[in-house]
Amino acid sequence: MMLSLTFLGMIGGPQIILIIAVVLLLFGGRKIPELMKGLGSGIKEFKNATKEEEEKPKVEEEKKA
Numbered sequence: 001m002m003l004s005l006t007f008l009g010m011i012g013g014p015q016i017i018l019i020i021a022v023v024l025l026l027f028g029g030r031k032i033p034e035l036m037k038g039l040g041s042g043i044k045e046f047k048n049a050t051k052e053e054e055e056k057p058k059v060e061e062e063k064k065a
Contacts (some may be wrong), residue, residue, distance in 0.1 A: 027035060
């Protein structure tokens with residue numbers, strides 16, 4: 001069990017290059033910008049949703065006062 005968790009802390013330059021190469025082979029150069037755009041819009045939507053949830057209790061408190 002310990003052996004399988006120790007490799008997680010040893011990600012360096014060669015491993016990152018290998019991961020990038022595999023992603024390029026799987027998706028191709030044209031699909032990667034589309035994937036990143038979709039990922040970015042998903043993150044933006046998530047941030048907006050969490051921001052709305054944080055503001056919701058404040059609005060309810062103001063209505064009570």
